[in-house]
Structure formats: structure tokens, C-alpha cells
Amino acid sequence: MPRFFTGAAAATIAPVEKDTPLKKKQLNEGLLSVPSPEDRISLTPTDGNKGESTVSITVVGASGDLAKKKIFPALFALFYEGYLPEHFTIFGYARSKMTDAELRLMVSKTLTCRIDQRENCGAKMEQFLERCFYHSGQYDSQDHFSDLDKKLKEHEAGRVSNRLFYLSIPPNIFIDAVKCASLSASAANGWTRVIVEKPFGRDSESSAALTRALKNYLEEDQIFRIDHYLGKELVENLSVLRFSNLIFEPLWSRQYIRNVQLIFSEDFGTEGRGGYFDNYGIIRDIMQNHLLQILALFAMETPVSCDAEDIRNEKVKVLRSMRPLKLDDVVIGQYKSHTRGGVNYPGYTDDKTVPKDSRTPTFAAAALFIDNSRWDGVPFLMKAGKALHNRRAEIRVQFRHVPGNLYNKNFGTDLDQATNELVIRVQPDEAIYLKINNKVPGLGMRLDRSNLNLLYAARYAKEIPDAYERLLLDAIEGERRLFIRSDELDAAWSLFTPVLKEIEENKIIPEYYPYGSRGPVGAHYLAARYNVRWGDLGLDDQ
């Protein structure tokens, strides 16, 4: 069921943003007229185009990697499934010279059909591409954005215009682009929203400066800070799992949970993105955002409702209850070259875009703590790395042992063998499974560990949408639940900034690990200090 109303229904959708500083200025100067409430609710199709609304989506940085790989394909998937409004236009904006036809050719190479929904896919692609246009311009030129504005207006044809800008550009030009888009290409009578890609700064100070600069041109509710992990199916399911199943929520505390592990691994290196990565490193690239966001959703208290502000309020509370990370609780690593099966896999510093003497971590493990009554003393262990032995993202919840367990003798003293573990596998092969102790069928009394397994591919015959689809749709619909609010961002940076500074100022040497391995051994010592064994090492967890 499409979530977006199209056609006549869309005529009743009123702009929801508060006026931006720019808009207020224009209103004061009489440069803009305010649609009266009557205009907003009573327009019917007989008013001509005026009563209908359009959405124009401008992909700023359209020639780039993310736009090609994720944004255009996600927009097509939304179009294919009927989620885009009836009147929509997509503009690519970048400095590269391209015609509309060239943009369409570029985009067409990246579009794919769903495995389970291929009907009319070719025709749908054609229809989609016909709605894609290109405008070449500089990111810091108001004139060029004014030219874009003129083109957008032609397509909007007098309808109520809503505009979404997706900043798919390097962070050093975010502000220029926001300034120009806001001053020269804001919607005249509908909403204007801007999706901002990470990185949101590289520490507390630069992040706060970015927020301040953005707020010169936009209100907070126009800023959609994207963390694509929040758009992943199993991350979105976390709240459903916790708050709609009686069996989980009562166990969700220090009373029953021994530790929580948040694990991210990739089986490839920085290949091609070394230039960006070297300035950030794995802690900023993965931990401070993706893993911490998952942690906040995992650990938050029950929100008042599913509304964005209620959920984000609870996330902020968790983040602000966390202890700033200490250097002692962090292990960093960097991958080195490795030859396996006659193939040589390059080390991090073999990447031409990385300085030869770089100490930037490509792996990190950390122990974090939430100092509130629910989680006091429970280690939240994070592990993230590139060029490891597999590609995986998962949450592991290890439960305490059963007091006075009748069957202890069947398991011996190995706590990890005897206790339950809940695994939420975010990717690949999305799954939720619970390790339980079970009697092996037969006349004897032999126990083993088995999985109660919800494997998505077996349970749901539907392809899981890419995270960018969900997030783009939410931004179009004005749903902010899965986007990061500025206070969340501040709290997240407060946790990591001191340790990042210490690592950099003291030039801490990372532990080197071979490409394709399980990462530095130091991660095991760190876990052991808190009586934890990483859950992804078991034979049934490969």
C-alpha cells in the first residue's frame, strides 16, 4: 500500500516546515506571499495545477559514486513500487558537463529491477528516466542555483512546489551548496528539505560548527541527517522486537543481560575511498554513527509514542547517560598486505590515496558503558573493521546464566556454552535467532545448543528494500524518525571526541592485522577484561 497520497489527495497536503530565516526575511520584505489556510485546504483539481503539489528531488553531486550506486537506484525502486507522488521531477546537479540524455544514460546503467518484481520493469525504467533531468553548475554559485530554480519552476508548472535536496557531495562543500540552494532555489510555496550525508564533522567542535552553519540557512526540521544504518530493515525492526513482544522487554536490562556486542566487518579494504577514509578512520566512519545509533535504539527506554521526537528524545537520553570512552577501553588496528592462494591483498597504506606513514585505524574495538539504572555495569562492546575475513553486521545479546540450573553438569563450566544468546543479523542474510539449550532427541539426556531461527529469506518471499529507499521516502513524507537530530549528534560526538583526540595527539600505533584475518588479537584481550567472549567466533556463527 503506497504511503504517499497522489493526485487530488495530495492537494490537501500543506507545507509543514516552519519558515526559514530566509523565508521570514522574504516575507517581511514582501517578496513572498503566505498561502492562506483556505488555500492550503480547499484547493481542488478545478483550480488547475495550482492546487496540486509536486516534489522535485535534486541530487547535488549527481555525477558521484553515492548518487550512482544508491540514490538513483533507490528513487527508481520507489517509483517502480508507486511510492513517488504523481507529480515528481528528479534533477541531477554537479559541475560535470552533461546533457539530460547523458545523465539518463549514466543513471540507466545503475538501475536494477527487484528479483521478485520484474513486471514491466523495462518500461518503468523508461518512464522513470523521462522524469530525470540534469543541470550543471558550481556548488558555490547562487546564479547557477537560480538557473536550477527556473528549470524546477518550469517542471512544477504552477503547482504547490516541494523541494528535496540530497547533498551527495564531499563535506567541505556542504555549506556552500546549502547556502546557494536555500537562498536561490528554495520552494516558493511548499516545503524545502535537505538530506545531509555523513560525515557530520570529525569531532565535537567541527560538528557543532557544521550545525551552526547549516542553521544559518535552514531550520532544524528541514535538515535530514542521514545514517543509512537506521534505514536497514533489522535496525528498524529493533523497536518492534523489543516493544511488541512480551518475552523480550522484561529481560532487557542488567538483570538478565551480561553484555551486548555490536559488530561490523567488511571483507574489503578502503579501495578507492582512501582519500576520504584517511581523514576519518573507522571510529568516525562506523562506530560514532552506525553502531552508536544501533546501540541507542537497543538501549533506550520505551518512547511515549512512535513519533520522531519521542523516539529521538529517548535516544538522546541514552547517549547522554553514557560514559565518555577511555583510551584504555579502545583497541585500534590497521590492515597490512597479505598473500593467500597466490593472490596478494594490499595493505591500507598501499592505497595510493593514503599517506605511506598513515596510522589511521581501519579496525577498532571498544567497551562502552551506560551509567543508568537499566544498564549499570553491562559492557556494550563494539567492533568494526575493514579487510576482515567476512562481511557482517550484527547485534549479539549474551544473557546471564540460569541460577541454580539443573543442567549445569551437562555444560560444564563454560558460561558461553550454557547461556542464551540473541543474535540480530543486520546483514547479510538478515535473521534473528536465539540460541537455546535443548534436549537432543533420544533416550539419554544429552543437551545441545540450537537456534530458534527467523531467517528472513525463508520467512518472507519479498526482497528487502535498500536502506536508502526507506530513508528517501521518509524524507519526502517528512518523517524524521530515522534521521539524526542535532542534540543526538552532539551527544554522540561527546562520547568519542576525547578518545579520538588522545589517539591522534599521542600518535598511537595501531595493531597491524593481515588483510582477510579476524583482526587484532587485542580485541580479545579487551573483551576478556570484561569477562566477555566475542560471539562471532563460534563454529555456528561463521
Ligand SMILES: NC(=O)C1=CN([C@@H]2O[C@H](COP(=O)(O)OP(=O)(O)OC[C@H]3O[C@@H](n4cnc5c(N)ncnc54)[C@H](OP(=O)(O)O)[C@@H]3O)[C@@H](O)[C@H]2O)C=CC1
Ligand atoms: N560513496 C559512498 O559509498 C558513501 C558516501 N557517503 C557520503 O556521501 C557523500 C558523497 O559521496 P561520494 O558520492 O562517494 O562522493 P564523490 O567523491 O563521488 O563526490 C560526489 C561529487 O562531488 C563532486 N566533487 C568531488 N570532489 C569535489 C571537490 N573537491 N570539490 C567540489 N566538488 C567535488 C564531484 O562532482 P562534479 O565534479 O561533477 O561536481 C563528484 O562526482 C560524501 O559526503 C560521502 O562522505 C556516505 C556513505 C557512503
Ligand SMILES: O=C1O[C@H](COP(=O)(O)O)[C@@H](O)[C@H](O)[C@H]1O
Ligand atoms: O557509511 C559507510 O558505510 C559503508 C558500509 O555500508 P553497508 O550498507 O554496505 O554496510 C562503509 O563501507 C563505508 O566505509 C562507510 O562510510
